[in-house]
Each structure stands twice: as C-alpha cells, then as structure tokens.
Amino acid sequence: MPRRPPAKPARVAIDPAICAGRPHIRGTRVRVSDILQLLASGASAAEILVDYPYLEEADLSAAFAYGASAVDHRIVITA
Secondary structure: OOOOOOOOOOOEEOOOOOHHHOOEEOOOOOEHHHHHHHHHOOOOHHHHHHHOOOOOHHHHHHHHHHHHHHHOOOOOOOO
16 A cells, blocks of 8 residues: 655645755744754753744644654554
C-alpha cells in the first residue's frame, strides 16, 4: 500500500525554493526538523521561543504535529 505524505498543518510550508524543499515554518527558514532536534537535545519550548523570537507557540505545535504524522505508519502483522 503506498504511503501517504504526512498531514501538513497550515503553519508548515514546503517550497522547493526554501530549505531545499524541506518542511519549514511558513514565513521563515526554520525547518520542522530543526525544532524537533532542539527538543530532542533538551531545549524547552520556552527556550526555543526565546532563541527564535519570530516563532510562536502555535508554530511549535505545528512542527510537533507534522513530525508526529511523518513518523506514523501502519503496522501489518501477518500470521
């Protein structure tokens, strides 16, 4: 079964001319993967917002939602 692309929240953009087509927060060059890597390395949402003052909490939520849908996949167990 072909895999569907991840759901894209309105705040996430994909443009071949920006960030080499990688998902990013609209109006910025901050990639979804940048936000997820910052969180994985221990940064809090509050710290990210201080370091990137042009981002909003809703941008972080959109990055989380996009990341969650990107890794979601159907598991088929056969007997």
